[in-house]
Amino acid sequence: QSVVTQPPSASGTPGQRVTISCSGSGSNIGSNPVNWYQQLPETAPKVLIYSNDQRRSGVPDRFSGSKSGTSASLAISGLQSEDEADYYCSVWDDSLKGWVFGGGTRLTVL
Amino acid sequence: QVQLQESGPGLVKPSDTLSLTCAVSGSSIAYRNWWGWIRQPPGKGLEWIGYIYYTGNTYYNPSLKGRLTVSVDTSKNQFSLKMSSVTAADTAVYYCVRSSVSPDFFGDWGRGLLVTVSS
Numbered sequence: 001q002s003v004v005t006q007p008p009s010a011s012g013t014p015g016q017r018v019t020i021s022c023s024g025s026g027s028n029i030g031s032n033p034v035n036w037y038q039q040l041p042e043t044a045p046k047v048l049i050y051s052n053d054q055r056r057s058g059v060p061d062r063f064s065g066s067k068s069g070t071s072a073s074l075a076i077s078g079l080q081s082e083d084e085a086d087y088y089c090s091v092w093d094d095s096l097k098g099w100v101f102g103g104g105t106r107l108t109v110l
Numbered sequence: 111q112v113q114l115q116e117s118g119p120g121l122v123k124p125s126d127t128l129s130l131t132c133a134v135s136g137s138s139i140a141y142r143n144w145w146g147w148i149r150q151p152p153g154k155g156l157e158w159i160g161y162i163y164y165t166g167n168t169y170y171n172p173s174l175k176g177r178l179t180v181s182v183d184t185s186k187n188q189f190s191l192k193m194s195s196v197t198a199a200d201t202a203v204y205y206c207v208r209s210s211v212s213p214d215f216f217g218d219w220g221r222g223l224l225v226t227v228s229s
Contacts, residue, residue, distance in 0.1 A: 002155070035215040037156075044205055044222050045156065048217040088156055092214065098171050099158035 002091060004028060006102035013110045020105045022089030024070050028100060032092045034072040036065055039086040039104075041102040048087075049074060075109075084109045112136045114206045114220035122200075122227050128193040132206030132220060139182055140164045144209040145189045146180065148216065149202040157202075161209060162189060196227045 005023040012018040022034060036049040047056050051066035052072065064075045072091075076083055089102040118130035132145070139145060146161025160170035162180045170178045176184040193200065204225055216222040 032211065037216070039156075044219040046219065047215050047217055050190075051213045054213070056217070090156075090158075090216075096172055098160075098169055101156040101158065104155040 002103045003093060003100050004091060004102045006087075006089060006105045008103065009018070009106050009108065011108040011110055012076075014081065016079045017075060018079060018107065018108070019076075020074045020087050020089075022072045022074070022091075022102050024072075024091060024100075026070060027095040028070075028091045028093040029067065029072055030070040031094055034065065034067055035090045036063075036072075037090060039088065040089045041085070045088065062076045069071045079109055081109045083107060098110055112208055112218040114208065114218055115199075116204060116206050116220045116223040118204075118223060118225070120224060120226060122144045122196055122225060123229050124197055124227055125195055128191070128196050128200065128227075129202055130191045130223065130225070130226060131188055132190070132207070133134075133186075133188045134208075135187070138184075139189060140184045142211050144211065144214075145182065145205050146209060146216075147191045148205045148207055148219075149200075153217075159191065159204075161207075163228040169207070191210070198227050201225065201227045 012045045037045040039045040052067040053065045054091040062078045113135045115133045122128045123222045143149040144161040147159040163166045177194045182189045203222040206220040
């Protein structure tokens with residue numbers, strides 16, 4: 001059981017906007033910036049969003065991140081079939097003195 | 111562009127020590143970065159294992175601490191992971207990663223190496 005929680009699944013149709021949530025506590029999301037990773041099938045994860053809302057170079061502006069209190073969200077607008085992947089939030093936890101990942105959200109494009 | 115390449119045995123016996131190495135190219139390992147390991151059991155999510163700063167400062171996952179050693183070899187521009195007393199629960203794809211400093215995120219990943227713990 002991860003200390004930060006994500007919904008196990010999400011879905012949307014092409015062109016739709018979907019959001020994926022990441023819920024934590026004061027020792028992690030409440031105190032530190034959140035990063036978001038995308039893992040396409042059979043590949044290594046790659047960072048999409050860092051420091052809550054900063055897009056990594058080369059990441060389409062369809063992807064955006066936000067944080068409020070002890071929760072963070074990843075939004076994907078104009079959903080495309082190639083967005084079908086697993087998405088993970090990650091944050092440093094001051095109590096554990098280590099990085100924690102959410103359990104991951106599998107996004108299906110219907 | 112930093113490139114990372116994991117190497118090591120794909121099969122380890124229970125109670126043995128798992129030893130992996132990550133070769134770094136495109137960047138000197140003796141630079142302001144954290145170098146570490148993340149694993150992913152088959153069909154499951156990501157788990158941070160630990161990382162090391164080039165100066166030797168380390169942080170380890172508390173749930174794995176006591177079994178872990180991450181070290182850096184600046185002469186070979188590579189870093190290593192040793193995990194002792196492995197069990198079947200340690201079967202996973204192991205990724206080596208580079209984390210920048212401020213902002214902190216895992217910006218570069220190796221392709222991953224599947225390590226199976228089985229007799």
